[in-house]
Amino acid sequence: MSDLVTEYNGRLEKVTTMFTAEQIQARIKALGEEISRDYQGKEVVAVAVLKGSVPFFADLIRAMELPGLSCDFLGLSSYGSRTETSGVVRLTSDLSRPVVDKHVLVIEDIVDTGLTMQYLLENLATRKPASVRICTLLHKPANERVSVPLDYIGFTIENEFVVGYGLDYDERYRQLPFIGVMRFEDL
Ligand code: IMP
Numbered sequence: 001m002s003d004l005v006t007e008y009n010g011r012l013e014k015v016t017t018m019f020t021a022e023q024i025q026a027r028i029k030a031l032g033e034e035i036s037r038d039y040q041g042k043e044v045v046a047v048a049v050l051k052g053s054v055p056f057f058a059d060l061i062r063a064m065e066l067p068g069l070s071c072d073f074l075g076l077s078s079y080g081s082r083t084e085t086s087g088v089v090r091l092t093s094d095l096s097r098p099v100v101d102k103h104v105l106v107i108e109d110i111v112d113t114g115l116t117m118q119y120l121l122e123n124l125a126t127r128k129p130a131s132v133r134i135c136t137l138l139h140k141p142a143n144e145r146v147s148v149p150l151d152y153i154g155f156t157i158e159n160e161f162v163v164g165y166g167l168d169y170d171e172r173y174r175q176l177p178f179i180g181v182m183r184f185e186d187l
Helices: 021-038 054-063 115-125
Strands: 004-008 011-019 044-050 069-080 085-093 103-111 131-139 152-156 179-186
Touching: 011 021, 021 054, 021 131, 021 152, 044 054, 054 069, 054 103, 069 115, 085 115, 103 115, 115 131
Parallel strands: 044 069, 044 103, 103 131, 131 152
Antiparallel strands: 004 011, 011 179, 069 085
């Protein structure tokens, strides 16, 4: 059964729901409470990794009760095919302010091979923050090539290509309110 079928470039793209909008919001509420407890009284910089984490970031920061919270953004891209990373990561846009002595909470959409987060952790370490933690909405452990410490995980998933709620296939499907598995069929 498919929840969304799109004809594109001579193929059918089928997206089948994995997590509904309600399931995502319930998990974010719990994550927000956990993060708020852990960071009580601290100055936290929530860092959204563009572009995929934008919907998750927007919902998660509103689920946290942290008066000392500030927000910043950075862009990372990894070259590769449409559904597989090459592992060559580069910074496409940087934070707007230094994070020296700040508690940095990186907010990511998905950790797959781990190469993107490994690159980011090494990059952030040079900026002398007080601490760095990672919160990822999804974790795909089957594809792990390097082990990175994931402090908060929304959902652990099988080795499927997923789209929606920020995640894209060739820049499309980010706007879906749910997360679905993407499959293709020739016409
Ligand atoms: P990495 O393999 O952990 O370095 O992940 C690199 C990036 O690949 C993630 O930040 C996502 O943007 C993208 N990615 C990995 N798996 C998926 C997926 O299933 N759907 C959409 N994007 C993905």
